Amino acid sequence: MFTVSIFSGCQDELDINDSGNLVPKTVDLDPSLPSVSLNNALFHAEAFGPADGPLVVVLHGGPGSDYRYLLNCREFASQGYRVVFYDQRGTGLSQRFPKSHYTMQVAYDDLSGIISHYRTDPNQKVFLLGHSWGAMLASAYINQYPTAIDGAILAEPGGLIWKDVKDYITRSRKFKYLGESLNDAVYADQFVTGKTDQHAILDYKFMLLTSKESSEIGNEGSLQEWRGGAVTFDAYLEIGDKQKPDWTTNLNKYTTQVLFIYSANNKAYGLQHAQKVSAPYPSVKLFKTEGAGHDMLSFPTGWSNTYPAMLDYLNSLK
Amino acid sequence: MTLSKKIFLLLILPALFINAAHSQTxxxxxxGKEQRHIAHAHAGFDYAFVYGVGYSRQLLSPIPILATIDFSTPVGNKVLDDFKTKIGGVADLCEFNNFHLSASVYGxxxxxxxxxxxxxxxxSEFKGVFGFYQSKWFVAAEFGFxxxxxxxxxxxxxxxxxYPEVKNGWYQPATGGNFSYGVQTGLSFDGVDALFRIGKVVTQDFKSSPTIPFYAEFGTNIKINR
Incomplete structure (x- = not known):
């Protein structure tokens, strides 16, 4: 305690519970951020391009990441599309909620709310562009509402049934038990713990834990993000483990072609997994992004190799 | 160099050079009272896969008390980027019919x-251990914070x-806390203890666990007569 007293006296200590110290403030605490209020929640959200253009709703991965790493998708705005980004409930810079708050239906309702908020005309076409968990959510939404969406770009969803998701996670998260990566991920557990409602602490720790991505997924570098959502991540992982969801039961009713993207450098994915995961869709165009890994939409090579295929796909359906 | 950095070095460097002790196993x-010096070594999962060494000195006191230092570090490519030092003591508080209750406090x-x-x-770490002890073996339950x-x-x-606006510096209130509970056991022969402890770790609100929610360590004590 002597030591603590000395350190406390030397500098003004900071409060670990305060947003803005270790993690940025969320939209409910920082009114300067772009936001949308719907379904009794405040979302960090913004849109680019003409308001009456075909909607491209971008769904980020995680669960528990945010849309910052997908901002390359703004480029569709220059082609006349209305590109909509939002941080899903409880993650990024969106408002935080208790773990018990999360269900798949809540995620569907939030996506429906976002579409309704930005749609200016009932005839305005709506496309979903989902990456990783975002592609899983897009498929789950299409499975729930097979007539609501006019097209979908799905970039490496882990799986559309839980077993495929677990298998993919296992392949993509290979840690050496005696390696530095494991230390980087877990040793901080004795330094920082947060109670279930201390989102700033939990999110910071989540970002430390997830800062080191497995080399298996082949990325060119580290992703940019604003703020992870630890409780959101836990909640959806628990939902998956308990409910073992199958988001393929109605996909046979979705006859529109989907563009299914997988990357050349993600050793945990590959053509075989892409074919397996995309199989429930009646019409699939598989596209392999060369020179990129799992986050092919975030880094220059992956983006430049994928963008033309995505634009062709959207233009064919708009 | 700022005053706070000087104080920091004054406080930290001794701890680094002293190294420290596997705790209370x-x-x-x-x-024996004549076994005044105990060297420790241990390895296993304790948040990560760690290994460590330590030293205890038995004090001259009415009840057995060991002053202890311990140093541990996770296995990895980078040496000493992660480590833990502990300094403190453990006391055998009471004994009846081969049952012992001990407690330890570490900084x-x-x-x-x-x-x-x-x-x-x-x-800081506080730990209580209660168990059945014979000269050749023991088994005990442990609870720590x-x-x-x-x-x-x-x-x-x-x-x-x-996040460019992140604020570096000292953070309070307490930035973390974990409870642990489990069992420890060991065999003793010729001045040597062969030890094993295993248990579970939960965060201080009892609602979540660390990424590796258990600990499991093998260790040895080598007791040296003065």
């Missing part, structure tokens, strides 16, 4: 580094690319 029934300094941040923490009292956060350029 002792066969009290086999510990902790530990360091963690990953590509995003360097964390330095001062904390590890509190991260104050932590210094220093962030890398990689982190600042994501």
């Amino acid at each position: 002792i066969n009290w029934a086999s510990l 902790i300094y530990r360091r963690y580094e990953n590509p995003m941040a360097v964390l330095q923490n001062f904390g 590890d509190k991260a009292i104050v932590t210094h956060f220093e962030h890398s350029d990689a982190f600042k690319e994501n």
Whole structure:
């Protein structure tokens, strides 16, 4: 305690519970951020391009990441599309909620709310562009509402049934038990713990834990993000483990072609997994992004190799 | 160099050079009063896969008391980017019919580094152990609390690319705390204890667990007569 007293006296200590110290403030605490209020929640959200253009709703991965790493998708705005980004409930810079708050239906309702908020005309076409968990959510939404969406770009969803998701996670998260990566991920557990409602602490720790991505997924570098959502991540992982969801039961009713993207450098994915995961869709165009890994939409090579295929796909359906 | 940095070095350097002690896994029934020096070594999962060494000195006191230092570090490519030092003591508080109740208190300094941040923490650990001890073996239950009292956060350029406004410095209130509970056992022969302890770790609100929610360590004590 002597030591603590000395350190406390030397500098003004900071409060670990305060947003803005270790993690940025969320939209409910920082009114300067772009936001949308719907379904009794405040979302960090913004849109680019003409308001009456075909909607491209971008769904980020995680669960528990945010849309910052997908901002390359703004480029569709220059082609006349209305590109909509939002941080899903409880993650990024969106408002935080208790773990018990999360269900798949809540995620569907939030996506429906976002579409309704930005749609200016009932005839305005709506496309979903989902990456990783975002592609899983897009498929789950299409499975729930097979007539609501006019097209979908799905970039490496882990799986559309839980077993495929677990298998993919296992392949993509290979840690050496005696390696530095494991230390980087877990040793901080004795330094920082947060109670279930201390989102700033939990999110910071989540970002430390997830800062080191497995080399298996082949990325060119580290992703940019604003703020992870630890409780959101836990909640959806628990939902998956308990409910073992199958988001393929109605996909046979979705006859529109989907563009299914997988990357050349993600050793945990590959053509075989892409074919397996995309199989429930009646019409699939598989596209392999060369020179990129799992986050092919975030880094220059992956983006430049994928963008033309995505634009062709959207233009064919708009 | 600022005053706070000077004080920091004055406090930290001795701890680094002293190293420190695997905690309280002792066969009290086999510990003789003449065995004043005990060297420790241990390895296993304790948040990560760690190995460590330590030293205890038995004090001249009415009840057995060991002053202990311990140093441990996780296995990995980078040496000493992560480590934990502990300094404190353990006392065999009472004994009846081969049952012993002991308690330990440690001060902790530990360091963690990953590509995003360097964390330095001062904390404390309290532990109670109750068990059945014979001269050749023992088995005991243990319950502990590890509190991260104050932590210094220093962030890398990689982190600042994501969040340039991050505030480096000392953070309070207590930045973490974990309870642990489990069993420890051991065999004793010729001045040597062969030890094993295993248990579970839960965070201080009892609602979540660390990423590796258990500990399991093998260890040895070598007791040396003065």
